[in-house]
Amino acid sequence: MQTDLQWSLAQAGALTTANSVAYLLGAALTGFAARRWGALPRPSASACCSPAVPWPPPR
Numbered sequence: 001m002q003t004d005l006q007w008s009l010a011q012a013g014a015l016t017t018a019n020s021v022a023y024l025l026g027a028a029l030t031g032f033a034a035r036r037w038g039a040l041p042r043p044s045a046s047a048c049c050s051p052a053v054p055w056p057p058p059r
Contacts, residue, residue: 002012034040 001007002009007015
């Protein structure tokens with residue numbers, strides 16, 4: 001990606017650092033939110049990709 005966009009090492013490193021910080025912040029906030037408000041049920045990969053299974057599931 002660095003060579004395709006003709007970025008310097010500093011620019012590519014800044015993007016990587018920003019992405020890593022955002023990922024860690026999102027992971028920490030998601031963990032906090034799940035503990036605070038409870039985890040939401042998540043579909044399996046086969047459930048959301050199968051045409052036979054309606055999504056979202058009926059309540």
